[in-house]
Amino acid sequence: MPGQFETISSLARQLAKGSVSSRELVEDAIARTETFNPVLNAVISLNKESALAAADLADQARVDGSTSPLLGIPILHKDIFCTRGVKTSCASKMLADFIPPYNATVVDKLQEAGMVSLGKCNMDEFAMGSSNETSFFGAVKNPWDVHRVPGGSSGGSAAAVAAGLAPMATGTDTGGSIRQPAALCGITGLKPTYGRVSRYGMIAFASSMDQAGPMARTAEDCALVLNAMAGHDPLDSTCSDLAVPDYSAVLDQSIKGLRVGLPKEFFSSHLNDAVAKTVTAAIKELEAAGAKIVDVSLPSTDLGVSTYYVIAPAEASANLSRYDGVRYGYRCDSPSDLQDLYLRSRTEGFGEEVKRRILIGAFTLSAASYDQYFMKAQQVRRLIAEEYQAVLKDVDVIAGPSAPNTAFVLNDDSKSVTDMYMEDVFTIGANLAGLPAISVPAGFVDGLPVGMQLIGTRFGEAQLLNIAHQFQRRTDWHSLTPNLEGLTR
Amino acid sequence: MTWEKVMGLEVHLQLSTHSKIFSSSATAFGADPNTQTNPLDMALPGTLPVLNHAAVSQAIVFGLGVGAEIGKVSRFDRKNYFYPDLPKGYQISQFFEPIVKEGVFEVPLEDGSIFPVRILRAHLEEDAGKSVHDAIPGHTGIDLNRAGTPLLEVVTEPDFRTAEQVVAYLKALHALVTYLGISDGNMSEGSMRCDVNLSLRLEGETDYGTRTELKNINSFRFIERAIHVEAERQQDLLESGHSVIQETRLFDPDNDETRSMRSKEVANDYRYFPDPDLLPIVIDDETIELIRDALPELPAVKRGRYTTELGLSQYDANLLTQDRATAEFFEACCTASGNPKSAANWILGDLSAALNKEGLAIGDCNVTPEGLGALITRIDDGTLSSKMAKTVFEGLWAGQPDVDRIIEDKGLKQVSDSGALEAIVDELIANNPAQVDQYRAADEGKQKKLIGFFVGQAMKASKGQANPQMLNQLLKQKLG
Numbered sequence: 001m002p003g004q005f006e007t008i009s010s011l012a013r014q015l016a017k018g019s020v021s022s023r024e025l026v027e028d029a030i031a032r033t034e035t036f037n038p039v040l041n042a043v044i045s046l047n048k049e050s051a052l053a054a055a056d057l058a059d060q061a062r063v064d065g066s067t068s069p070l071l072g073i074p075i076l077h078k079d080i081f082c083t084r085g086v087k088t089s090c091a092s093k094m095l096a097d098f099i100p101p102y103n104a105t106v107v108d109k110l111q112e113a114g115m116v117s118l119g120k121c122n123m124d125e126f127a128m129g130s131s132n133e134t135s136f137f138g139a140v141k142n143p144w145d146v147h148r149v150p151g152g153s154s155g156g157s158a159a160a161v162a163a164g165l166a167p168m169a170t171g172t173d174t175g176g177s178i179r180q181p182a183a184l185c186g187i188t189g190l191k192p193t194y195g196r197v198s199r200y201g202m203i204a205f206a207s208s209m210d211q212a213g214p215m216a217r218t219a220e221d222c223a224l225v226l227n228a229m230a231g232h233d234p235l236d237s238t239c240s241d242l243a244v245p246d247y248s249a250v251l252d253q254s255i256k257g258l259r260v261g262l263p264k265e266f267f268s269s270h271l272n273d274a275v276a277k278t279v280t281a282a283i284k285e286l287e288a289a290g291a292k293i294v295d296v297s298l299p300s301t302d303l304g305v306s307t308y309y310v311i312a313p314a315e316a317s318a319n320l321s322r323y324d325g326v327r328y329g330y331r332c333d334s335p336s337d338l339q340d341l342y343l344r345s346r347t348e349g350f351g352e353e354v355k356r357r358i359l360i361g362a363f364t365l366s367a368a369s370y371d372q373y374f375m376k377a378q379q380v381r382r383l384i385a386e387e388y389q390a391v392l393k394d395v396d397v398i399a400g401p402s403a404p405n406t407a408f409v410l411n412d413d414s415k416s417v418t419d420m421y422m423e424d425v426f427t428i429g430a431n432l433a434g435l436p437a438i439s440v441p442a443g444f445v446d447g448l449p450v451g452m453q454l455i456g457t458r459f460g461e462a463q464l465l466n467i468a469h470q471f472q473r474r475t476d477w478h479s480l481t482p483n484l485e486g487l488t489r
Numbered sequence: 490m491t492w493e494k495v496m497g498l499e500v501h502l503q504l505s506t507h508s509k510i511f512s513s514s515a516t517a518f519g520a521d522p523n524t525q526t527n528p529l530d531m532a533l534p535g536t537l538p539v540l541n542h543a544a545v546s547q548a549i550v551f552g553l554g555v556g557a558e559i560g561k562v563s564r565f566d567r568k569n570y571f572y573p574d575l576p577k578g579y580q581i582s583q584f585f586e587p588i589v590k591e592g593v594f595e596v597p598l599e600d601g602s603i604f605p606v607r608i609l610r611a612h613l614e615e616d617a618g619k620s621v622h623d624a625i626p627g628h629t630g631i632d633l634n635r636a637g638t639p640l641l642e643v644v645t646e647p648d649f650r651t652a653e654q655v656v657a658y659l660k661a662l663h664a665l666v667t668y669l670g671i672s673d674g675n676m677s678e679g680s681m682r683c684d685v686n687l688s689l690r691l692e693g694e695t696d697y698g699t700r701t702e703l704k705n706i707n708s709f710r711f712i713e714r715a716i717h718v719e720a721e722r723q724q725d726l727l728e729s730g731h732s733v734i735q736e737t738r739l740f741d742p743d744n745d746e747t748r749s750m751r752s753k754e755v756a757n758d759y760r761y762f763p764d765p766d767l768l769p770i771v772i773d774d775e776t777i778e779l780i781r782d783a784l785p786e787l788p789a790v791k792r793g794r795y796t797t798e799l800g801l802s803q804y805d806a807n808l809l810t811q812d813r814a815t816a817e818f819f820e821a822c823c824t825a826s827g828n829p830k831s832a833a834n835w836i837l838g839d840l841s842a843a844l845n846k847e848g849l850a851i852g853d854c855n856v857t858p859e860g861l862g863a864l865i866t867r868i869d870d871g872t873l874s875s876k877m878a879k880t881v882f883e884g885l886w887a888g889q890p891d892v893d894r895i896i897e898d899k900g901l902k903q904v905s906d907s908g909a910l911e912a913i914v915d916e917l918i919a920n921n922p923a924q925v926d927q928y929r930a931a932d933e934g935k936q937k938k939l940i941g942f943f944v945g946q947a948m949k950a951s952k953g954q955a956n957p958q959m960l961n962q963l964l965k966q967k968l969g
Contacts, residue, residue, distance in 0.1 A: 100534070100535070204534070208765035322577045324578060327532070338573065
């Protein structure tokens with residue numbers, strides 16, 4: 001029987017050899033989830049029967065000659081992806097009982113590739129949060145230290161992979177929601193270029209930045225999954241029809257001569273000193289592999305957070321208007337009239353952070369503040385994107401920390417709302433500019449994982465995965481695993 | 490004090506695409522509630538709009554039809570407000586960059602003159618659903634069949650001064666869109682909805698007064714009435730020293746009054762912003778030219794051709810081009826008869842009268858352009874007198890398709906055989922010697938009167954079938 005922390009690549013080889021069946025993998029994953037999840041709270045829907053049935057189908061398909069590299073591999077989906085017939089809550093009371101009649105394109109594609117869905121992962125409500133504490137279903141615990149957060153918003157996905165409940169999980173990243181939890185949980189997470197992966201069926205937070213991506217143990221696994229996830233979708237107008245390369249094909253290329261840019265703004269006062277040292281050491285590894293390190297500047301980095309926290313809430317305020325208690329979702333008890341129905345359904349159905357962002361968004365879009373806030377933010381967004389483009393003309397890739405800190409303690413009252421927003425300071429740029437970015441395990445500080453972020457050119461995922469894979473061949477941070485002894489009740 | 494009305498119009502046209510503007514659901518009118526909906530129309534989470542390019546093409550067709558500039562890059566925006574029939578909580582519209590920009594639309598007036606209306610813009614948007622108040626006792630139902638139906642909102646400058654101009658514009662707009670085949674323009678089904686912005690000012694003033702918006706008036710008749718009633722209301726206010734409040738008002742035809750709907754001061758701030766789910770619509774010159782080349786002949790061009798080439802009056806040309814069906818009927822009738830003036834007279838005369846009497850559209854009656862053309866041909870070749878022609882027309886109207894057959898069946902053939910006519914005339918002269926003498930003794934002026942007796946008698950003798958011109962000539966010859 002394979003171990004708990006195996007990669008997709010390893011499991012695929014064993015499945016192909018016949019030394020293990022998909023059913024065994026799924027049974028094992030279910031057993032682990034049942035053991036560890038009561039403490040972790042990473043998984044909020046476990047669909048045992050349908051997973052086992054799908055595993056049997058995969059095993060049969062293999063007998064019938066299918067050789068898809070992902071066939072029979074268990075997967076967890078962030079609960080932001082609509083799954084036909086399976087509750088999709090976005091970790092909100094508003095959608096706590098919502099069962100979609102359709103699959104997200106990402107879910108369909110991975111299912112077509114043969115992956116077996118185990119269930120759905122916890123997350124920050126409507127993907128709004130950097131700690132996974134805003135979930136209606138309660139906070140997720142970091143497997144490295146259960147008193148700490150896993151990061152967010154894809155915190156359930158990151159914790160589940162880190163704890164070995166599944167070899168991979170889907171995530172979404174609007175301002176860092178794949179990369180920051182990947183960093184805080186010691187796994188590899190890729191946010192593709194905006195438009196690389198379909199957004200259809202992915203519950204919208206900020207439509208101009210939302211992007212789905214893989215969260216796995218290694219860059220090699222991310223490449224395998226991205227091969228199946230990416231590509232044109234006629235149901236998403238913003239999804240690119242650019243051909244999808246084989247992301248696995250270039251993993252072994254040498255990175256000799258690669259130009260890596262270090263933005264001085266990424267190593268500023270926002271960054272924890274120990275994290276800075278760890279990331280700097282990781283970057284030295286790239287240098288040792290033949291990369292050339294270049295100092296660069298992204299002067300508007302500090303404007304990123306405020307820009308993002310104008311644009312994202314603005315888009316969200318409209319995206320979340322559909323949750324009105326009229327057609328589906330939470331509806332308050334005995335509304336007295338239409339106004340009361342709207343007011344109480346939304347007041348009771350949304351959590352505090354979601355309501356905060358809806359209010360911010362409605363404010364910045366109002367006629368009196370549109371020019372001052374929303375327009376201004378769009379202008380700064382363009383400026384930031386141009387700065388990234390200019391730097392990426394000079395270097396192949398930008399490197400730096402994924403997050404300013406390691407995992408912080410749960411329910412930290414000293415952390416203000418804006419402190420929380422600053423968690424995204426290094427990740428937000430890639431979202432504003434629509435660029436691909438990856439977080440790879442880069443070391444530890446006080447027993448907690450640190451992530452290194454690489455940001456690439458538009459549709460440059462292959463190069464990012466190549467660099468990350470080369471880094472992972474030289475390091476073993478990604479293969480270190482948490483001690484789960486304290487994770488059973 | 491003389492008050493002048495100043496009006497601008499916003500017309501919502503439902504485009505005639507088969508599917509909705511952002512989803513593949515059908516747009517047919519009158520289906521059972523919520524049978525033409527899919528997850529997108531219901532705004533289920535995660536669904537995304539995908540633009541129906543047929544709606545874009547139709548908007549371009551419209552823009553070219555009113556001689557407007559087409560926006561090379563236009564965008565969709567979200568108009569945010571809560572209403573149960575608006576499933577997403579926002580309407581996808583075009584606020585910042587409309588697809589159709591400024592143009593001038595030439596509107597023919599009753600007196601045959603042309604009234605140019607400046608089009609400010611026309612933009613694409615999706616329709617909302619409907620609240621249904623009578624289907625479920627004690628509850629309001631929501632029918633989302635209409636949600637997502639493509640609309641083109643056409644906005645004019647405040648160029649209208651009279652209700653007649655407004656109605657003429659709407660009729661011309663209706664004609665245009667039906668010509669272009671981009672909307673059925675059916676007001677009662679809501680395919681064409683009109684809002685009138687109206688203010689008053691003293692004649693000679695250049696500033697505009699405070700306006701009210703009259704919403705959703707669904708017939709030409711009501712528009713005229715609503716304008717009249719609202720102008721009177723505003724005038725009373727202004728003349729009694731009060732001011733007009735800027736607001737939306739509804740016309741109530743039953744009580745012949747307008748009523749306040751909502752005040753703009755407390756109106757929604759729609760928080761427009763670009764919709765990130767949709768890419769800008771980019772239109773290149775080549776596409777515009779392709780669409781231009783495929784356009785049908787526009788009413789204005791037809792009007793010009795009818796007056797210059799076919800010799801019709803401006804008045805007749807205006808009437809014939811009011812809708813595409815009439816113009817096509819007329820043109821087919823011209824081809825069949827070779828006589829445009831006569832075709833125009835018949836269509837605008839007897840045929841229009843019969844259609845109005847029965848409340849029918851030109852395409853719904855038994856008379857075909859070929860049938861009417863054949864009728865005209867038989868008048869022109871002398872087979873039918875104009876009186877007989879009316880009888881034949883009745884036959885066509887009743888559903889008999891073949892003109893010659895009707896003539897034969899009713900025995901209506903005009904006697905133009907000179908031998909047969911001569912026999913009748915000879916007999917008349919022989920039997921009425923006194924009248925003949927009287928005629929021959931009279932001067933030329935008197936003879937003109939006296940000949941009527943012979944014509945009447947000859948007609949009687951031929952059972953009305955004698956060709957009057959030939960008869961006249963023959964009588965003059967024989968009596969003279």
